[in-house]
Amino acid sequence: MKKPLASSFLQLLLYMRPFRRIYLSATLYSFLNKLFDLMPEILLGIAVNTVVAREQSWLANLGFCDLKIQLILLGLMTMVAYGLESLSEYLFSIRWWNLAQIVQHNFRMQAFEHVQKSTITSFSKQKTGNLLSILNDDINQLERFLEEGIDKIIEVIGTSIFVGSIFFFLAPQIAIFVVIPIPIIIYSTFRFQKKLSPYYLNIREKAGLVGAFLANSLLGLLATKSLVAEQLEKKKLEKASMAYKDASFNAIRWGALLVPIIRFVILSGILVTLIYGGKLTIEQKLDVGVYSILIFLTQRLLWPFTEIADIMINFQRVMASTQRLLNLFELPTENSPDNIVPIKGRITFDDVSFSYHNHTPSLHNLTFATEPGQHIAFVGATGAGKSTLLHLLLGFYLPTSGKIFFDNKEIRELSLPGLRKQLGFVSQEPFLFEGTIAENISYGYVEATPEQIIEAAKNAAAHEFIMRLPEGYDTIIGERGQNLSGGQKQRLAIARAIVRNPTILILDEATSSVDNATELAIQRSLSKIGQGRTMILIAHRLSMVKHADKIFVLKKGSIAEQGTHEELLQHDNVYANLWKLQMGETLTHPELIID
Ligand SMILES: Nc1ncnc2c1ncn2[C@@H]1O[C@H](COP(=O)(O)OP(=O)(O)OP(=O)(O)O)[C@@H](O)[C@H]1O
Ligand SMILES: [Mg+2]
Known part of the structure; x- marks a missing residue:
């Protein structure tokens, strides 16, 4: 699952392709802004040149001989430089902010939609809190990166290019010394970046685990209180939170090393400019104005480069977030052909077996069929596989082997949302x-x-x-x-479940928490609304199922018996013994219903 940083970034760009006009123009304005940002330094150099060289100054050579006019001109140029800098800053800012908002919104919507479409198998392997932290924190990291971080990266690149070019243009002999450190810095940052990458992925994962724990723990607050397990929960949070802290600490330790190293390398460039440039100036091989520009510009180079560590750390963090987000899009989704076929209510299970996550099978070779409008029931001990059977029917899981048909269509060929629209399902835990x-x-x-x-x-x-x-x-x-x-x-x-007038009504222990009188009322109305539609009932209380056209007794994932209530009572088997148990009669074969 781990992807190199560059590939996450490329994938991000690919994802943002529809908005490339925004990010391309934002990039352009950011670059222009860095160029205008260097203008004041150059103008300072020109000012020095003007006051020192006077009639022989660069401005004088351009034809502005009057000193007053030279100063006014300098003032005007400074104003224009600042104006352009501000304008370009405004233009790139609104574009990056715009992009950040569009991307965070679209990413969140698409990621959410993808999670909704993912198969229950892949979804249940995810921790809810971790998904929450991807949909919230990781997307917010990306938003902040687009708002601010990316401009910082352009600043480093733009400033290096512009300062390097100006140096080569003005004083190639010094430029070599100033430009050489740049690849050294970039190389060492890349070395570090490789080292840091797993640390930052680790931080995001640990943050996800904290989120997962919190979501789960808060949901179970009542249970925690009633079992007086507050300390236990606190300890668990402490463990998760400490792991996050340690992960962050590891990354910070390495990340913090970078700044002093970079500062030192840049210093060499400044020293060369100062000393060697000074010597050349004294020997009159370099103009005082040029010397001033070079000194100012080396300083300008230092500033973004000391931030390169932060920029890299931020970039690592964001790419870790992006990677987690992109991984989410790799969750397998439910197949969903577009053919919404109206069903009549015939259900066929043909030799269906199923096991969750390759564990011991929960259903073994189930074969049965119902006619449209029939009411069938499944009874059996807890853990026998009744709810599992319904989950297969709803297409939450696919059979490990065998086939399920609605009318004559196999479930795999049906649109699952289209099918589910025609089913009314009351789950065991609504x-x-x-x-x-x-x-x-x-x-x-x-x-x-x-x-x-x-x-x-x-x-x-x-x-x-x-x-x-x-x-x-x-x-x-x-x-x-x-x-x-x-x-x-x-x-x-x-x-x-019934308001949508479903073709097939499926009730899994739907009345387990109501009193007997209410159950009777529900039973009566179900027999009324059940007319003409297929109904599947699961209940431990056999009074709920005794009117079914056919009752299946499930035992350890297999059908142990089947028949109507009366037929089943005639055999002294599981059902008959369950019935006796509920009627308060003496059991003839208790071993049939007690493992
Ligand atoms: N999501 C799951 N992952 C793994 N195993 C599961 C899952 N859900 C159920 N099982 C296992 O499948 C078997 C059948 O469970 P199922 O929920 O279908 O039983 P049931 O007949 O509905 O029981 P009950 O009457 O208690 O509701 C059990 O052994 C259970 O442990
Ligand atoms: Mg169940």
């Missing part, structure tokens, strides 16, 4: 979003009318409790629906 109740019910189906929302809530036995809330359907339910009880959340999740 997730509600910050917002009102109505917004949560119509989530993903914004075209729902208020009447449809109320109808769905009634069918989910939720209307009454909603009406008792202070703001009714406009009540805000807080982050993740934290202002609601478990059973209330489940009923909203059911309403959300």
